[in-house]
Amino acid sequence: MRPQSCEEERKLQLQELEELSLESYESAMWYKEKTKLWHDKNLGVKELKVGQNVLLFQSKLKLMPGKLKSKWIGPFTIVGLRANGAVEIQGSAPNSIPFLVNGHRVKVFRDNSELCIVDEVPLRALPDIA
CATH class of the missing domain: 2.30.30 (SH3 type barrels.)
Structure with a gap:
């Protein structure tokens, strides 16, 4: 194998790895956002009054x-x-x-x-x- 082709293949592998990393980061961000929306929607508000x-x-x-x-x-x-x-x-x-x-x-x-x-x-x- 030529050193040139090995170098190009390695660059492609690194680029694929970076894309996977960005994709997983984005997926985690969406999951956190959905979870926060669900928790905020189901949050009960306490209504306290004087004398209670x-x-x-x-x-x-x-x-x-x-x-x-x-x-x-x-x-x-x-x-x-x-x-x-x-x-x-x-x-x-x-x-x-x-x-x-x-x-x-x-x-x-x-x-x-x-x-x-x-x-x-x-x-x-x-x-x-x-």
Whole structure:
């Protein structure tokens, strides 16, 4: 083989490799964009109001892990909402002091009074096949 032809073949191989690399980069970019759109579409927005009861995420639990320990403490009552996403909450004790927490660390507390009663519909028994 001539050195000239080997050189040209090697250049073609390098060019093909670069094209594959660019194609995979583009494919990954499209995948990330589609995934972000899907997550943004399915994102639930929390609507917090003053006077609402919430639970607070207990971040210190990660230091002492336990399967049966609850990650949420409370309930607390929302005293104020800030424009930056901070939430001012207060404990249920009468002399508790309100404190600020990040809005991402709270979730709405649903007590049993908000549950709906659902009518039970009995199912008909299937005949025995013998």
